[in-house]
Amino acid sequence: MTVQLINISSPYVFKCYSKRYSIFRDLYEEGLFGIEIRNISSDLLVVLNELFASNHELSYITKKGDGISGDFLALISINNLIEIAQKIKSNIDEDAGYKISKVIHNYLSYNNKKIKINGKEIALSESLVMGILNVTPDSFSDGGNYINLDAAFDHVSKMVADGADIIDVGGESTRPGAVQVPEDEELKRVLPIIQKIHREFPNQIISIDTTKSKVAELAIEAGAHIINDISSFEFDSDILKVAKKYRVPLVIMHIKGRPQTMQKQPIYEDVVSEVYESLESKIKKAKLAGVDNLIIDPGIGFGKRVSDNYELLNRLSEFKGLGYPIMVGVSKKSFLGKSLNINVEHREIPTTAAETMAINNGARIVRTHNVINAKQSAEIVNLFKNPDRMINV
Numbered sequence: 001m002t003v004q005l006i007n008i009s010s011p012y013v014f015k016c017y018s019k020r021y022s023i024f025r026d027l028y029e030e031g032l033f034g035i036e037i038r039n040i041s042s043d044l045l046v047v048l049n050e051l052f053a054s055n056h057e058l059s060y061i062t063k064k065g066d067g068i069s070g071d072f073l074a075l076i077s078i079n080n081l082i083e084i085a086q087k088i089k090s091n092i093d094e095d096a097g098y099k100i101s102k103v104i105h106n107y108l109s110y111n112n113k114k115i116k117i118n119g120k121e122i123a124l125s126e127s128l129v130m131g132i133l134n135v136t137p138d139s140f141s142d143g144g145n146y147i148n149l150d151a152a153f154d155h156v157s158k159m160v161a162d163g164a165d166i167i168d169v170g171g172e173s174t175r176p177g178a179v180q181v182p183e184d185e186e187l188k189r190v191l192p193i194i195q196k197i198h199r200e201f202p203n204q205i206i207s208i209d210t211t212k213s214k215v216a217e218l219a220i221e222a223g224a225h226i227i228n229d230i231s232s233f234e235f236d237s238d239i240l241k242v243a244k245k246y247r248v249p250l251v252i253m254h255i256k257g258r259p260q261t262m263q264k265q266p267i268y269e270d271v272v273s274e275v276y277e278s279l280e281s282k283i284k285k286a287k288l289a290g291v292d293n294l295i296i297d298p299g300i301g302f303g304k305r306v307s308d309n310y311e312l313l314n315r316l317s318e319f320k321g322l323g324y325p326i327m328v329g330v331s332k333k334s335f336l337g338k339s340l341n342i343n344v345e346h347r348e349i350p351t352t353a354a355e356t357m358a359i360n361n362g363a364r365i366v367r368t369h370n371v372i373n374a375k376q377s378a379e380i381v382n383l384f385k386n387p388d389r390m391i392n393v
Helices: 011-021 042-054 078-092 094-108 149-161 183-200 213-222 239-246 271-288 306-314 316-322 334-340 348-360 371-385
Strands: 002-006 033-041 058-063 069-076 114-117 120-123 128-134 166-170 205-209 226-229 250-253 294-297 326-329 363-368
Touching (some): 011 069, 033 078, 042 078, 069 078, 094 316, 166 183, 183 213, 205 213, 213 239, 250 271, 306 316
Parallel strands (some): 128 363, 226 250
Antiparallel strands (some): 002 033, 058 069
16 A cells, blocks of 8 residues: 655646546646555445545545556545544554555655764755765766866865765766676775765765665775665665664665666656655665665656656655655756757756756755755755745845
């Protein structure tokens, strides 16, 4: 069973769900959410439909081909949903009622999120900026620029001066079609710069971008504080053991396939629902392994069509229901280039626009090549939401 709050206020999203649930209704009310409960028994479908109808709420069902299960959708205000969730928990299905209540709580309390890094709790009421350092010869944007230790450290120094909250060090390109790097080579690339950053900027938060448990462990011992694993421990499950041992945050990201093959005709029926369920499954596995200090990333550009990336950004707020801080990386990615027919060196302005949208829709960590632009985007979004901060200016 999956419970998801849907951003039904978007006309595009409403149109998609109207088709799925055969909703013959041209207008919808402001302030309504969609609550979708997927993969439940036909009996529970009927009972839920009757309960919502008795409370004068709009609800719809669609059955699977097996005839014994299906999905449920209701259009409802948050306050009314909270009341009905209690009724479901008490009188109908305790598990379903609890899951609905949990998703609502996660969504409403999202701006109060904190993350524990290096023994300190960091508030995520405002977005953090993660500056990218690729010590690789073949990354799509800056491959080869920072292989030299001095060049890499100069770039780090600039990002720190620009206000980077986190430096993300990667020694293996994960661009589409990238070839896997041997463990020893990856370690040679990342350990010297992590050690130097930790020595010269002892208060700087460092992330290691790797899918290998040994690289993650040695990077942490060298000074890294976060593991950023694009595979969500699929490529090396021992990463969970490392995250648990060192009590560091683990970024789990959605990827369809591997970098070598991920962009070869990726197909989704509903990209948001499928990515949501995949991340939910990974969260459960991580928690069973004793890892609950998590950050989630929908994986923009990782096994996604151009339209999929825009839909994920448009509906990013729905991932708040999973209960963990959302990280997004859109910087200079090919979906921006394909949309505007521009090369990577001309993608700064589209990147800033996409990052601003992501921050506005819930991204609490923005992974970027341009720290200053992302910091300014975050501040402008904060001012739109809190204009009284400039009342005396």
